[in-house]
Amino acid sequence: xxxxxxxxxxxxxxxxxxxxxxxxxxxxxxxxxxxxxxxxxxxxxxxxxxxxxxxxxxxxxxxxxxxxxxxxxxxxxxxxxxxxxxxxxxxxxxxxxxxxxxxxxxxxxxxxxxxxxxxxxxxxxxxxxxxxxxxxxxxxxxxxxxxxxxxxxxxxxxxxxxxxxxxxxxxxxxxxxxxxxxxxxxxxxxxxxxxxxxxxxxxxxxxxxxxxxxxxxxxxxxxxxxxxxxxxxxxxxxxxxxxxxxxxxxxxxxxxxxxxxxxxxxxxxxxxxxxxxxxxxxxxxxxxxxxxxxxxxxxxxxxxxxxxxxxxxxxxxxxxxxxxxxxxxxxxxxxxxxxxxxxxxxxxxxxxxxxxx
Amino acid sequence: xxxxxxxxxxxxxxxxxxxxxxxxxxxxxxxxxxxxxxxxxxxxxxxxxxxxxxxxxxxxxxxxxxxxxxxxxxxxxxxxxxxxxxxxxxxxxxxxxxxxxxxxxxxxxxxxxxxxxxxxxxxxxxxxxxxxxxxxxxxxxxxxxxxxxxxxxxxxxxxxxxxxxxxxxxxxxxxxxxxxxxxxxxxxxxxxxxxxxxxxxxxxxxxxxxxxxxxxxxxxxxxxxxxxxxxxxxxxxxxxxxxxxxxxxxxxxxxxxxxxxxxxxxxxxxxxxxxxxxxxxxxxxxxxxxxxxxxxxxxxxxxxxxxxxxxxxxxxxxxxxxxxxxxxxxxxxxxx
Numbered sequence: 273x274x275x276x277x278x279x280x281x282x283x284x285x286x287x288x289x290x291x292x293x294x295x296x297x298x299x300x301x302x303x304x305x306x307x308x309x310x311x312x313x314x315x316x317x318x319x320x321x322x323x324x325x326x327x328x329x330x331x332x333x334x335x336x337x338x339x340x341x342x343x344x345x346x347x348x349x350x351x352x353x354x355x356x357x358x359x360x361x362x363x364x365x366x367x368x369x370x371x372x373x374x375x376x377x378x379x380x381x382x383x384x385x386x387x388x389x390x391x392x393x394x395x396x397x398x399x400x401x402x403x404x405x406x407x408x409x410x411x412x413x414x415x416x417x418x419x420x421x422x423x424x425x426x427x428x429x430x431x432x433x434x435x436x437x438x439x440x441x442x443x444x445x446x447x448x449x450x451x452x453x454x455x456x457x458x459x460x461x462x463x464x465x466x467x468x469x470x471x472x473x474x475x476x477x478x479x480x481x482x483x484x485x486x487x488x489x490x491x492x493x494x495x496x497x498x499x500x501x502x503x504x505x506x507x508x509x510x511x512x513x514x515x516x517x518x519x520x521x522x523x524x525x526x527x528x529x530x531x532x533x534x535x536x537x538x539x540x541x542x543x544x545x546x547x548x549x550x551x552x553x554x555x556x557x558x559x560x561x562x563x564x565x566x567x568x569x570x571x572x573x574x575x576x577x578x579x580x581x582x583x584x585x586x587x588x589x590x591x592x593x594x595x596x597x598x599x600x601x602x603x604x605x606x607x608x609x610x611x612x613x614x615x616x617x618x619x620x621x622x623x624x625x626x627x628x629x
Numbered sequence: 630x631x632x633x634x635x636x637x638x639x640x641x642x643x644x645x646x647x648x649x650x651x652x653x654x655x656x657x658x659x660x661x662x663x664x665x666x667x668x669x670x671x672x673x674x675x676x677x678x679x680x681x682x683x684x685x686x687x688x689x690x691x692x693x694x695x696x697x698x699x700x701x702x703x704x705x706x707x708x709x710x711x712x713x714x715x716x717x718x719x720x721x722x723x724x725x726x727x728x729x730x731x732x733x734x735x736x737x738x739x740x741x742x743x744x745x746x747x748x749x750x751x752x753x754x755x756x757x758x759x760x761x762x763x764x765x766x767x768x769x770x771x772x773x774x775x776x777x778x779x780x781x782x783x784x785x786x787x788x789x790x791x792x793x794x795x796x797x798x799x800x801x802x803x804x805x806x807x808x809x810x811x812x813x814x815x816x817x818x819x820x821x822x823x824x825x826x827x828x829x830x831x832x833x834x835x836x837x838x839x840x841x842x843x844x845x846x847x848x849x850x851x852x853x854x855x856x857x858x859x860x861x862x863x864x865x866x867x868x869x870x871x872x873x874x875x876x877x878x879x880x881x882x883x884x885x886x887x888x889x890x891x892x893x894x895x896x897x898x899x900x901x902x903x904x905x906x907x908x909x910x911x912x913x914x915x916x917x918x919x920x921x922x923x924x925x926x927x928x929x930x931x932x933x934x935x936x937x938x939x940x941x942x943x944x945x946x947x948x949x950x951x952x953x954x955x956x957x958x959x960x961x962x963x964x965x
Contacts, residue, residue: 306860315886325855431688432847432873434903445884521847521877523903527687528846572841573856579813579842 287545288557290596294589295564298571299323305575318447322574324455330566331458332357332513334559336533337540338465339506341558344541346502347482347550348402348409353537355420356391356510357530361518362427363387365435374437383440388511394420395507399500413503417534424526434523444519454516461512465505466555475553478502482550536565543593564593677707678931679727681737683764684715688901692965693738693763693921700924706931717741721748728755734931736760742767742816749773758934762927764816771942775934778926778944780919782817786824788917788950789868789896794832796894796914797866801834804865807857808840809850809878811870817919818842821870821898838864843874850874854881869897872904872916879912890914890953900951902963908956916956918948921965 283289302309302322312321336353343350367383368374394416401412446453469475480488481495489495513533518524542548543564544557568589572582595601678701682694694710701708709732711723717740727735728751735757739745745766750773752759759774766774797804808825811818822840829835839857843849850869857864858881867882869875875897882889889895889912897904900918907913923946933940951959 308859320885322856322859325852325859329852425685430685430691432903445880517848521851521880523847523876525846525848525873528844528848569852570856573853574860576839576841576860579810579840582813582842 287554287597288560291543291557291560291564291593294593294596295560295567298564298567298589302571302574309574314450318450318452322570324452326563326566326570328452328454329570330562331452331454332516333533333536333540333562333566334458335461335509335513335516336530337537337544337558337562338462338555339502339509340534340537341541341544341546341553341555342465342469342478342502343409343506344538344546344548345478345482345550345553346499347485348499348502349413349538349548350398350503350506351410351413351534352394352398352416352420353506353510353513354530354533355417355424356394356507357514357517357533358424358524358526359394359420359427360387360391360511360514361524361529362424362433362526363390364440364515365433365518365524366427368435368437368440369433374435375439377439380437380439384515387514388508391507391511391514392504395504396500398507399503402503403496403499421526424524424529426526428524428526430526432523432525436522440515440519441522442519443515444517444521454520457512457516461509462555462559469555479551479553482552484551537562539590540565543590543597545597675705675707676734676931676935677709677730677732678928679709679711679723679730679732679735681711681713681720681723681727681735683713683720683738683740685712688965689899689919689921693923695964696922696924697927698924700928704925704928704932706928713737713740715740717744721745724748724752728752728757731755732757733935734758734760736762736927736931738763739766746770746773760927760930760934762923763921776930776940776942776944778923778930778946780946780948782820782919783824784945785898785917785919785948786821786826787828788824789821789898789915790825790828790835792915792917792950792952793835793866793868793894793896794829797832797835804835805861805863806835806837806866806868807854807861807864808837809843809853809867809869809874810840811842811845811874813842815845818845818870825868837868843869843877845871845873847873847877850877851881852877854878855884858882858885858887864893866894866896869895872897872899872901872907875913876903876907879907900963902965905951905956905960905963908951908953909960911953914953916951918950920946920948922946 299310309322312319312323314320336357340350340353364383364387367386368380371379373379398413398416401407401415402409442453443457444454448456469478477488477493477498480491480493481498485495485499514530517529540561541558543561544554544559546553546557568586572585577585680697683690685691685694698708698710709727709730713720713723720737720740724735724737725748735752736759739761742765746768749759749768753773761774761777761779763779765777765779808822810822826837838861841853841857843853850873854867854877867875867878869878875895878895879889882893887893894914895912896915897913898917898919900916904913904916908916926944926947930940930944
């Protein structure tokens, strides 16, 4: 009991505590509304259920948000990811749609390589504007956010390109070992980024650049190169997310693919505890943030919340998460409770009540 | 520190302004480009029609533009075409240009519903008749424009419902319907929902058990349908406000191990190429057309109002409905 009491503040004080609590509350609300919500069954040899949908649909957002996390860690921001999603999906689908045999694995791989290459160039463009020319990140990436969507529409000639390619579909709706391929892919990229940044000095260098670019440069870090790299990685993540989103519906819609995903990604990063000022980043937090956002969207559909009020519902949950995460707000709340409950400091039981509330 | 911070913000603000100016400059260039090929007002007695399009945001819109351009050539009408790129200010500027150039007739698809009174008044004072296409304006003064040519979204919803009522005439038990709405608050979403709901009210067996917005996109339609299928074990009919959401839902239905078109009947609106293909393949069951091909009707109207003839205040686009059989026949000659 006593060890539980001493450990509790460490748990509730963790920056992911509140996002996870809200995530669990959302899932619980869904389960109460429809008990079968949490059920996962086997169908045609793979897992099937709302929970699987949530993770699968959040896979592209997780990817985009991972790239965004690194960019934000360097003190920047990347508004262009939604447009990069649209461009990469459009390039890949256009190439596949022009092939005589859309099911040929070779031509799908060529399409992926082409789209990935174009996206890397777009990332390089962002990185050059920010790191070499020194334009403010929000402006530099705003250019591509606007122009990129136009580019995507130019590639698709304003039409929705429908393709019929099994290898390409695999990225969005295929399965590996009963799991949706998109989930496996997102997990692999997350692990890769985590290992590269946390098992090497790279993560620390990124944080150093974000904390103070000039000081890190004087300390011998090539700050420019790190910033440039962050934007390229962000574009690469967005490119893969673009494959997933377009493969999910076997079509590239230059107008709608990845629309506003940059805002969701920034929100996921912030919910995950990464400061927009840069200098610190938490990959695990970003993943939880992305899952939370997708759970919110899926809940609206699953609980059949009226579309007119759905946005308000989403906004209220997000505001609640952000407020409850802010130490200043929590301190105010706790002081008020302490005042009404008497001078005694909150005990473990009281804290538990707060959690339940 | 504080001072540095301030200058930084100020510099950032300046950069935003610069970017904004740049964007405006770009649009201005694009506009003058389209203006060039229109040429000067001819001295001959050819009717000159100034047409301001919303933009090129969808395949539907592109087909609409092509139809207007082709019909103008065929009808021997000189067309001055302007692309407003989704911005009302571009459209107002285009209309003012048309007035200055003294075109014979002005036609446009309003980007938004409100804020047109001043510029329409200018056109009226210059005695240039105005035709609205595809979308309406909310001006209280109905004399500001001659007529509104466009689809009746309420009717599209009603036609969809009427087919379903006919189809389920023999059904004795309840028929469970799920609905995929368009973008929340948009006119086609509101009106199609209204038309459908009013028509099925006549039959107590028909019941909408779930209705959500799929934002008119395939991805949206698919994500919503996935949850509908899990939450409702018995879905008989899907009514989607456009083909694209229906096409997205198709994938969700197949993934859930059901047969679209048989286990779940699918009704959509629009009749774009991919939707018609799905209908011909037996995956959809019914499509109410929302045709972008209003060019010929527009040219007809332009001639009439130019000649001073009276025209009705509201003209519907010539539209039809498709079943699986008629879709197969119509598919080879579809333009969009």
